Amino acid sequence: MENNRHRNALGFAIILLFFGYSIWHVLLRPAARDDDERVTLRIGHWLMHAGMRESFEEAAREYERLHPGVRVEQIAVPIRSWSAWVRTQLIGGTAPDLTGQLHLDEEILSRHFIPLDERLDLPNPYNEGSPLAGIPWRDTFTDGLAAVRNLNPNSGELTGVYLQLNSLRLFYNKRLLRLVTGSEEPPATYAQLRALRDQVDRYNAAHGTLLEPVAGCGPYSQYFFQRLLPSQTQRLAPTISPMRNLQVPLPDFAGLILEGRLDYRTPELRDSLALLRDVSALMSPGFTQLRRDDALFSFLQQHAVAIVAGTWDYAVFVRDGDFETGVIPIPLPDRDDPMFGHNVLGVVAEGGGGPEGMLGVVRTSRHPDLALDFLRFLTSHRVASRFTELSKRISSVHEVPAPSDSPALAPQLEGEAPGFNIDFQNLGAGHTFTLFQRHLHTLIGPQGGVEPFLAAFERDLATTLRRDLATHIARAERDTRNLDARIGFVLSLPDGFADPEELERLLEVRTLRHTEHLRHRRAVQP
Amino acid sequence: MPHHPLRAVRARRGLLSLLVPLLASLAWAEDAADTSALPEPWRSALRFEFNRASEEFARLHAEDPADARLALGRAASLLARQPRTQANVLAARALLERIATSGSASVDQAIAARLFLGRLAESHLSPPRPEEARERYDALLRDHAGHLLADQAAVHLALLTAFPGPGDDALPPDEVRSRIDALRERVGTPSARRELHALQARLLLQRGLDQEALPHLVAARAVGYRQPDHNANADLTIGNIARTTGDAALALSHYRAFLRERPRDARATTVRRYIAELEAAESTAPAVASTR
Numbered sequence: 001m002e003n004n005r006h007r008n009a010l011g012f013a014i015i016l017l018f019f020g021y022s023i024w025h026v027l028l029r030p031a032a033r034d035d036d037e038r039v040t041l042r043i044g045h046w047l048m049h050a051g052m053r054e055s056f057e058e059a060a061r062e063y064e065r066l067h068p069g070v071r072v073e074q075i076a077v078p079i080r081s082w083s084a085w086v087r088t089q090l091i092g093g094t095a096p097d098l099t100g101q102l103h104l105d106e107e108i109l110s111r112h113f114i115p116l117d118e119r120l121d122l123p124n125p126y127n128e129g130s131p132l133a134g135i136p137w138r139d140t141f142t143d144g145l146a147a148v149r150n151l152n153p154n155s156g157e158l159t160g161v162y163l164q165l166n167s168l169r170l171f172y173n174k175r176l177l178r179l180v181t182g183s184e185e186p187p188a189t190y191a192q193l194r195a196l197r198d199q200v201d202r203y204n205a206a207h208g209t210l211l212e213p214v215a216g217c218g219p220y221s222q223y224f225f226q227r228l229l230p231s232q233t234q235r236l237a238p239t240i241s242p243m244r245n246l247q248v249p250l251p252d253f254a255g256l257i258l259e260g261r262l263d264y265r266t267p268e269l270r271d272s273l274a275l276l277r278d279v280s281a282l283m284s285p286g287f288t289q290l291r292r293d294d295a296l297f298s299f300l301q302q303h304a305v306a307i308v309a310g311t312w313d314y315a316v317f318v319r320d321g322d323f324e325t326g327v328i329p330i331p332l333p334d335r336d337d338p339m340f341g342h343n344v345l346g347v348v349a350e351g352g353g354g355p356e357g358m359l360g361v362v363r364t365s366r367h368p369d370l371a372l373d374f375l376r377f378l379t380s381h382r383v384a385s386r387f388t389e390l391s392k393r394i395s396s397v398h399e400v401p402a403p404s405d406s407p408a409l410a411p412q413l414e415g416e417a418p419g420f421n422i423d424f425q426n427l428g429a430g431h432t433f434t435l436f437q438r439h440l441h442t443l444i445g446p447q448g449g450v451e452p453f454l455a456a457f458e459r460d461l462a463t464t465l466r467r468d469l470a471t472h473i474a475r476a477e478r479d480t481r482n483l484d485a486r487i488g489f490v491l492s493l494p495d496g497f498a499d500p501e502e503l504e505r506l507l508e509v510r511t512l513r514h515t516e517h518l519r520h521r522r523a524v525q526p
Numbered sequence: 527m528p529h530h531p532l533r534a535v536r537a538r539r540g541l542l543s544l545l546v547p548l549l550a551s552l553a554w555a556e557d558a559a560d561t562s563a564l565p566e567p568w569r570s571a572l573r574f575e576f577n578r579a580s581e582e583f584a585r586l587h588a589e590d591p592a593d594a595r596l597a598l599g600r601a602a603s604l605l606a607r608q609p610r611t612q613a614n615v616l617a618a619r620a621l622l623e624r625i626a627t628s629g630s631a632s633v634d635q636a637i638a639a640r641l642f643l644g645r646l647a648e649s650h651l652s653p654p655r656p657e658e659a660r661e662r663y664d665a666l667l668r669d670h671a672g673h674l675l676a677d678q679a680a681v682h683l684a685l686l687t688a689f690p691g692p693g694d695d696a697l698p699p700d701e702v703r704s705r706i707d708a709l710r711e712r713v714g715t716p717s718a719r720r721e722l723h724a725l726q727a728r729l730l731l732q733r734g735l736d737q738e739a740l741p742h743l744v745a746a747r748a749v750g751y752r753q754p755d756h757n758a759n760a761d762l763t764i765g766n767i768a769r770t771t772g773d774a775a776l777a778l779s780h781y782r783a784f785l786r787e788r789p790r791d792a793r794a795t796t797v798r799r800y801i802a803e804l805e806a807a808e809s810t811a812p813a814v815a816s817t818r
Contacts, residue, residue, distance in 0.1 A: 107574040142790055146754045153753070155572070238766070244731060245762040246793050351792035417793040477649065481605060484645050488602025489571040489579075491638050491675075492595045497564060503674075504717055505752040511681055511721050512753070514649075515728075518689035525692045 038071040041370050042096035044089065045074070046082040047357055050315035051391035058390060059383050063374055070370060093364045097371035101160050101358040106152045113360035114368055115157040120145065126380030131399045137161075137376065141396050147355040153513075154483060156505055160360030161379055163387065164312075165353030165394045167411050168223050170331065171317055172306040173299070174324040176211065179203065180305055186326055190228075190279075190333040190340065197281050200305060215304035216283030217295035224308040224330070225276055226421050227350070231333050232272040233419025234345040246417045250427040251472050251516070253420060254465045255523045264422070264454055264461075268343050272422045273443060273450045275333070275340050280444035288440060311409045312356065315392035318405075327408045349415030353394060428468025435464045462526075470524045476517035483510040567599065576606035587621075594631035597621045598638060605650060615650045619643065634675075640666045641675045644682060656686055656694070672714030680709045681721045688729055699733060720749035736767045743767065744776070758787035762797065774804045 043056065053076050060072035075096055077085045083103045089095035090104075090112040101109060120138035127133050132140045141161065148158050170193070174184045180196070180203045187193040196213040204211055216224075238244075240262065242252045256262040264270060280287075287295075299307040300320050307313075308330060317325040332348055333340040359378075361371040377383055384397040392403045394410060402410040424432035435457060443453035487506050490499060564572065567582030580603035587593070587600040604618040625631045625639035640662060648659035663679035663686075670676035684706045690696050697705070703726065710722040723746040730739035747760040761784040768777035781801050785794060 111573045111575060149754045155574075156753075242731065243728070243759070243763050244736065244766045245759050246766070246796065345796075349792040349795050351790065411790075413790055414795050415792075416799075417796040480649055481610075484642070484649070485576070485602045485606035486572070488598055488605065488638075488642065489568055491635075492599035492602065493568055494565060494595070497568070501752070507674075507678055507717060508721075508752055511685075514682075514685060515689075515725070518685055519728075521689070522692055 038069055039367055039370060040071045040073055041098070041367060041374055043072065043074045043098040043359070043374070044077065044086070044096035045100040045357070045359065046077050046079045046102055047100070048076050048078060049312050049391075050319045051393070052076075052315075055387045055390040059378055059387065062383070063377050066377075070374075072374065090362065095362045095364060097362060097365040097367055098359050098375060099362050101360055106154055109152060109159040109360070110155045110157060112362055112364075113159040114363055114365075115155075115159055116161065116360070116372070117158050119372060120158055120161075124376045124380055126377050126383070130381035132381045132397070137379075140379070140381070140398050142398055148358065153509055154479065154486060154506075156502070156509075160358045161375060162355040162396050163357035163359070163378065163384070164355075164391075165396050165411060166356045167311045167350055167353045167394065167409070168227050168308060168330055169311055169314070169327050169409060170214075170306055170308055170329070171299070171314065172326045172328070173302060173304075173321070174326050176302060176305045176323070177326070180211070184326070186328045187331045189337065190331050191337050193331040194278065194282070196305065210303070212282075212284045212298070212304040213306065214282040215295040215298040215307040216280075216287030217290035217292055218288045219292055220295055220308055220310075221280075221283065221287055222425070223310070224279070225423070226425070227330050227348075228279055228332060229272045229275060229421055230418035231348050232275055232340060232343045233268050233422070234348065234416060235343055235419075236266070236268040237417070237419040248420045250420075250424060251469060251520050254424070254427060254432070254469055255520060258462060258465055258469075258523050264458060268419070269422055270450060271340060271343055273453060277443050277448060277450065278339070285445060288437075288444075311353075311392075311394055314403075314406060314409060318392060327406050329408060329412045343419075346416035347412075347414075348418045350412045350418075353411045355396065356393075357396075424465070424468065427465075428471035431464035431467045432461065435460055466524050466526065469520055473517045473520050473524065476513045476520075479513040480510055480517055483513060567603070571599070571603060571606070576603060577608060579603045580607040592628075592630050594625045594628065594635040594639075597625050598635060598642075601625075601639075601642065605646075612652055615646060615652075618650075619646050622646070633670075634673075637666065637670050637673055637675045641679055644679060648682065648686070654691075656691060660686060667709075667712055671712050674715050674717070677713040677715040677718035680713045681718055681725075684709050684722055684725055688725055699729070702729065716749045720746045720751075723749075737771045740764065740767050740771065740773075740776075747780075755788070758784050758791070761787070762793065765797070765800070769800060769804065774808060778804050 043060075045052075045056070047053070047056075053074065056074045056076075060074060063072055064070055079102075082100070086095070086099060086102075086104065087108070089099070090108065095112065099113075101113070121136050123134050124132070124137040124140060127135070127140065138145050138158070142165065145158055145161060148160055148162065149156065152159060170186070172186055177186065178184050180199050187196060200211050200213045203209065233248075237248050238246050240256065241248055253262075262269070264273070295307060296309070296313065296316060298304050299309075300317070300322075302323060314325075314327060329350075333344050334347060335341045335344050337344065359375060361368050361375065365371050378387070379397055381397060381400060384395040384400045387393075388395045388400055388403055392406065392409070394402055401407070423436040424430075427433065439453055439456040442448055442456050443450065483506060487503065487510065490503050490506060493499070567579040567586070570576075570582065571579035580600075583596065583600040583603045587596045590596060598621075601618040601621040604614040604621075607614060622639040622642050626636050626643065631639065644659045644662035644666065647655040647662060660683060663683045666676050666679040667683070671680075687697065687702055687705050706722055706726050706729075710719060710726075713719055713722065723742040727739040727742035727746065730736070730742065743760065743764050747757065747764060751757050751760065761780040765777045765780040765784060768774070768780065778801060781797050781804075784791075784797055785801075788794060791797075
């Protein structure tokens with residue numbers, strides 16, 4: 001009884017303590033802020049990699065100097081908590097004025113973020129005196145923000161802009177490379193990269209070390225394979241591209257397999273598997289079970305000569321690595337590659353890179369005008385250049401050079417069109433991708449091989465492809481129905497709000513999504 | 527009364543530096559591109575807040591049942607609100623039937639309602655009723671061909687013809703082709719013509735008839751798309767087919783259009799190579815001719 005009373009008292013005390021803290025947090029802290037009579041502009045993001053918070057901090061302080069009545073406060077949230085945090089803030093109406101848009105879908109973006117379309121047609125005033133002066137803000141981004149618009153196919157709105165572009169690179173430890181190969185010259189081709197395995201083995205045997213050629217982990221190896229394997233379908237893609245545009249969309253690839261017009265015995269697909277097996281030899285056994293931090297730790301601890309990682313990781317290597325880091329584009333098989341060159345058209349272009357650091361102005365912001373102004377400031381040529389130097393990342397803004405110490409981080413725009421990947425990542429609900437991953441161990445490793453993998457993978461392939469296609473067409477059908485409703489809303493708008501162009505756009509998108517639904521539905525049937 | 531920092535700053539300091547960005551974008555939050563400028567319930571509806579919009583449309587519609595515009599909005603909200611139920615779809619259908627047949631609705635509203643009735647039969651009712659949809663689309667097109675929404679009925683008819691359901695018999699490809707051509711003859715709006723040309727092209731490409739698909743692709747592209755990247759992709763498709771079928775001039779013009787639109791695309795270098803090859807072939811052709 002006595003113990004129970006003590007436990008209850010302790011429980012109440014803890015609750016009271018937290019309640020008191022909450023009161024202080026909600027009531028007193030904002031009051032303290034208001035005392036300095038400045039407007040507080042808050043920016044919430046997940047970008048906690050090395051250099052990012054520092055970059056935001058420096059930009060914020062400079063903006064405050066330009067606008068003494070404004071205080072900029074950044075709220076950096078760990079990426080693991082980001083999804084839950086941002087949704088809670090948006091729904092609760094407490095999201096920062098500028099909020100990151102990672103993991104947010106179109107409905108949330110449209111509901112909680114102000115469209116920027118009209119403002120993007122105007123020049124960014126902070127670009128005065130730069131090479132981008134007078135250019136519409138939208139056109140100061142490398143892809144004209146097409147990546148943002150693609151996120152909102154139904155509403156067609158531009159609800160944010162992004163700060164950076166991500167790519168994949170091979171980072172190497174110059175000291176270790178010199179020890180192992182006798183030179184700091186990094187591998188220029190896939191064949192040279194592949195030779196690193198034997199060179200490291202010889203070095204380990206001679207020196208009793210346990211070096212690995214490349215530090216690998218589950219997620220980064222996926223990125224690695226996705227960059228590498230399209231080299232093998234480069235020649236095939238134009239010949240089977242349904243719209244003759246050098247691309248083979250995943251649902252069409254699935255359809256070709258289900259119709260029996262293509263299979264994994266096709267030489268190019270088989271060679272893709274062989275290449276995946278071959279490159280896996282560069283990483284330690286069991287790499288698929290490791291996480292990003294494991295791989296980074298291994299590289300930073302100098303247990304691996306190189307690592308395939310994102311351009312977003314470079315600042316970590318510079319800051320935490322006790323060695324000089326070199327950086328090169330991923331060495332891909334070229335046409336002269338003795339094993340994989342016959343499928344190659346040329347070095348595969350990587351396009352402009354993936355958008356990163358997407359930010360928008362929330363509808364609940366008390367200072368949407370200031371938030372917009374700060375966003376323009378952040379994406380101006382001068383601030384973006386400084387951001388790039390500090391964060392060691394590639395800017396999304398035109399004419400902003402790569403960090404001065406690592407020009408190799410810049411996207412590799414020159415190169416032949418890539419082929420397609422063969423693991424069906426991102427198709428439907430991911431059943432086929434899971435199947436691929438589940439049997440990957442039969443492909444890689446000393447005991448693995450293409451035949452054992454195919455024997456296991458092809459057993460359930462048709463079933464998982466149909467399930468993924470069913471999800472794909474169900475999404476298209478749902479979009480079509482929602483677009484029907486949206487068209488109804490636009491048709492019913494009061495006088496003075498009619499928007500014929502928007503109506504035409506919606507009709508076009510509906511036909512597109514409806515076609516996507518209809519043309520694959522037969523393939524779902526066994 | 528919550529303290530408003532911006533008001534405080536303006537009142538006490540009037541800082542010019544703060545006013546510069548403020549003046550530059552004073553009325554931004556109310557701009558037309560933003561749905562905040564819209565009245566309710568359209569504002570909620572276009573922000574994907576369907577249930578809230580649905581309730582407001584229901585209230586407004588109850589106040590003025592004869593207003594066809596509100597009835598259409600109410601029907602649309604019933605299609606979008608969650609959970610999606612057959613009862614809501616049927617209620618939407620009843621509203622649309624009334625709009626289509628009532629004398630108080632405008633011609634445009636009646637046409638919209640009739641198109642929606644076809645869409646409900648095709649995609650919203652469970653199980654779908656493709657035959658009813660066909661009949662409704664056909665009747666709408668017969669009565670109002672040339673109207674933007676009626677012409678959409680032709681697009682839906684063509685899609686139903688091109689992609690029959692899993693249990694339906696597929697028509698012979700040439701029959702599908704002639705039906706889509708016939709539908710295209712009936713429409714008057716560029717967007718419907720574009721969709722019918724694009725569909726015909728897709729079906730011909732599926733059959734490997736690239737040369738025959740080419741004029742349809744060119745016609746669709748001439749109308750143009752509003753979605754990002756679609757024009758560029760169409761240019762690349764036309765360029766590739768024209769190149770392989772020997773129309774170098776057409777290929778070059780569409781390849782160049784693709785590069786203007788997508789200079790950083792991962793396919794841009796390949797396209798530049800195609801252009802260089804075509805230009806080299808063009809420059810050697812007259813030389814060869816002149817030596818003859």
